[in-house]
Amino acid sequence: MVLILNGSPRPDGDTAALLRAFRAALEGAFVQIDAYREKITPCLDCRRCAETGVCPIRDGMAEVTRLADQAAGILIASPVYFSCLTPPLFSIGSRLQARYCASLLGIRPAAKKGAVLLAGGGNGAPDGAYRMARQFLRLWGAAGDIPLAGSFQTDCRPAAEDREALAKAAGLAAFLEGR
Numbered sequence: 001m002v003l004i005l006n007g008s009p010r011p012d013g014d015t016a017a018l019l020r021a022f023r024a025a026l027e028g029a030f031v032q033i034d035a036y037r038e039k040i041t042p043c044l045d046c047r048r049c050a051e052t053g054v055c056p057i058r059d060g061m062a063e064v065t066r067l068a069d070q071a072a073g074i075l076i077a078s079p080v081y082f083s084c085l086t087p088p089l090f091s092i093g094s095r096l097q098a099r100y101c102a103s104l105l106g107i108r109p110a111a112k113k114g115a116v117l118l119a120g121g122g123n124g125a126p127d128g129a130y131r132m133a134r135q136f137l138r139l140w141g142a143a144g145d146i147p148l149a150g151s152f153q154t155d156c157r158p159a160a161e162d163r164e165a166l167a168k169a170a171g172l173a174a175f176l177e178g179r
């Protein structure tokens with residue numbers, strides 16, 4: 001199973017167009033979580049996970065964690081906001097502080113694949129978003145390369161018309177399914 005974490009608030013926007021190409025190229029099962037529809041509190045730095053490796057907050061993050069642990073591959077898909085991932089994806093990712101603490105206690109997730117799909121209007125580099133997504137994916141167990149695909153001039157041309165980006169998005173599906 002491939003887990004998709006979608007950080008766009010726009011159901012028919014640029015990230016959605018890239019995700020359509022990605023999903024169409026998948027051969028196996030997937031689950032998509034739309035971060036803007038979830039109620040997931042950001043990390044509150046309560047520091048309990050430093051002792052237990054587990055986050056004590058009870059909310060939608062438990063289901064994200066369950067799916068991420070089951071997945072053979074995880075895709076983080078997001079528009080670029082101020083060179084970063086969007087706020088609800090940052091909230092979800094901030095909860096991976098518990099995974100960081102767990103790793104210090106010697107607890108590590110199963111190895112899997114990770115990839116990143118970004119849409120940017122062209123005003124502000126995507127590097128920060130890519131870097132943050134890679135950090136989150138590593139904490140979920142992503143090993144090896146974490147490839148990036150994206151459309152980065154959406155102010156001039158919507159991602160739905162960016163054929164190269166759509167082809168690269170489809171290529172990430174094959175990568176995550178190990179084909």
Ligand SMILES: Cc1cc2nc3c(=O)[nH]c(=O)nc-3n(C[C@H](O)[C@H](O)[C@H](O)COP(=O)(O)O)c2cc1C
Nearest residue numbers: 013014015079080081082083120121122123124154
């Ligand atoms: C709050 C906000 C911040 C943005 N910051 C950036 C940025 O730093 N770099 C960039 O290239 N585009 C930026 N954009 C443009 C979006 O990334 C772009 O319009 C994207 O294609 C939207 O994707 P979506 O339709 O999937 O939501 C920003 C847009 C918003 C609303």
